[in-house]
Amino acid sequence: MSNAQPTASRRSLSLDWYAVALAILAALLVRLNLIPPVKW
Amino acid sequence: MATAAIRTPRADSLGQRTIALIPGLLLLGAVGYAGKFIQQSINAYTKSHHIAFPDIEYVLWAIVIGLVLANTVGVPRIFAPGVATYEFWLKAGIVLLGARFLLGDVLHLGGISLLLVAIALSLSLAFMHLLGRAFKLKPKLTSLLAIGSSICGVSAIIAAKPSIDADDEDASYAIAAILALGAISLFTFPLIGHALHLSDKAYGLWAGLAVDNTAEATAAGALYSDAAGKVAVLAKTSRNALIGFIVLGYALYWSSRGQAARVGNKAAFLWNKFPKFILGFLLISLLATLGFFAKPQLASLANLSRWAFLLTFAGVGLRTNLRELGRQGWRPFAVGAIGEAFIALLTLGLVYGADRFLRL
Numbered sequence: 001m002s003n004a005q006p007t008a009s010r011r012s013l014s015l016d017w018y019a020v021a022l023a024i025l026a027a028l029l030v031r032l033n034l035i036p037p038v039k040w
Numbered sequence: 041m042a043t044a045a046i047r048t049p050r051a052d053s054l055g056q057r058t059i060a061l062i063p064g065l066l067l068l069g070a071v072g073y074a075g076k077f078i079q080q081s082i083n084a085y086t087k088s089h090h091i092a093f094p095d096i097e098y099v100l101w102a103i104v105i106g107l108v109l110a111n112t113v114g115v116p117r118i119f120a121p122g123v124a125t126y127e128f129w130l131k132a133g134i135v136l137l138g139a140r141f142l143l144g145d146v147l148h149l150g151g152i153s154l155l156l157v158a159i160a161l162s163l164s165l166a167f168m169h170l171l172g173r174a175f176k177l178k179p180k181l182t183s184l185l186a187i188g189s190s191i192c193g194v195s196a197i198i199a200a201k202p203s204i205d206a207d208d209e210d211a212s213y214a215i216a217a218i219l220a221l222g223a224i225s226l227f228t229f230p231l232i233g234h235a236l237h238l239s240d241k242a243y244g245l246w247a248g249l250a251v252d253n254t255a256e257a258t259a260a261g262a263l264y265s266d267a268a269g270k271v272a273v274l275a276k277t278s279r280n281a282l283i284g285f286i287v288l289g290y291a292l293y294w295s296s297r298g299q300a301a302r303v304g305n306k307a308a309f310l311w312n313k314f315p316k317f318i319l320g321f322l323l324i325s326l327l328a329t330l331g332f333f334a335k336p337q338l339a340s341l342a343n344l345s346r347w348a349f350l351l352t353f354a355g356v357g358l359r360t361n362l363r364e365l366g367r368q369g370w371r372p373f374a375v376g377a378i379g380e381a382f383i384a385l386l387t388l389g390l391v392y393g394a395d396r397f398l399r400l
Contacts, residue, residue, distance in 0.1 A: 015128055023131075023135035027333075
């Protein structure tokens with residue numbers, strides 16, 4: 001078994017947590033009105 | 041037709057790694073925004089000149105611009121680290137999308153999705169193994185193709201590869217075939233959905249159940265309509281939640297044959313393979329349901345999710361390498377293609393049935 005894939009797997013798992021953390025931080029900033037309304 | 045062809049150059053310190061992301065992030069933003077600009081410009085022009093023209097979503101433009109760039113001039117190495125973040129934006133976008141769902145809707149549609157996923161999974165896994173045997177593929181390559189096409193594409197293959205001790209070559213073949221088929225489904229699914237006059241919910245559910253990669257499933261849904269994109273993400277997320285169980289099943293099977301390492305703590309194994317962004321999605325959906333956010337704040341979160349997806353769709357086009365397909369050999373692709381067609385038909389039938397009997 002190569003070592004490359006477990007590393008990639010671990011990295012993608014921590015990527016999940018970073019994505020969750022960023023999204024929750026953004027949600028909190030929006031909730032506390034610390035960023036202006038986001039337009040599309 | 042596709043593979044993750046962009047290699048990430050090595051950067052050492054955290055600061056260097058962060059700076060290395062900037063060019064690619066700017067490219068993702070530019071390609072995604074160009075897609076949005078083209079959609080708005082065409083709509084404004086056709087409206088002001090009273091021309092009847094279909095509203096082509098920015099998703100398609102962003103993907104096509106990315107595809108053309110990547111397969112003509114190519115994507116220089118300096119952009120690679122930033123472009124590779126498209127999956128990060130996808131996950132952040134899915135978490136924020138939770139703001140557009142009441143938890144009751146998540147449980148209703150997610151429950152239906154899980155039921156359909158369970159039926160489709162068992163039939164598609166069996167079918168893929170029959171195909172693999174008929175085409176004389178290596179058993180572990182067949183396992184990877186079956187996992188990739190029935191659960192969640194590349195992530196599932198990457199999660200399964202070390203667990204079943206498959207070769208690097210098999211994993212690359214399976215990933216290339218799954219990405220190629222995902223790219224094809226981007227263009228065929230919306231056409232079929234419109235031809236069959238599927239409702240937004242039915243189409244979204246179908247795309248979420250049948251398209252392999254989460255990025256492609258999200259894009260295939262969004263290409264149909266905003267509402268279909270929302271449902272596609274939910275259905276795909278339900279499918280992703282099962283990744284650990286399927287990979288565990290395969291790991292136990294190959295280990296019982298002495299061809300993979302023994303699985304120790306099964307609960308820890310399942311937790312390791314579980315996509316954690318689903319928890320973030322559920323949390324935001326719960327907060328939205330409990331009235332934690334005011335209405336304009338919910339709109340802001342939904343728009344943040346759209347911006348995150350815009351970067352994702354740009355990345356889908358930019359990492360798709362059309363030339364790579366020819367190098368992968370036709371058999372894994374043929375098995376994947378026949379299997380995908382089977383899964384698409386099977387899930388379409390299931391969605392029709394669910395629409396009729398379970399009221400989507």
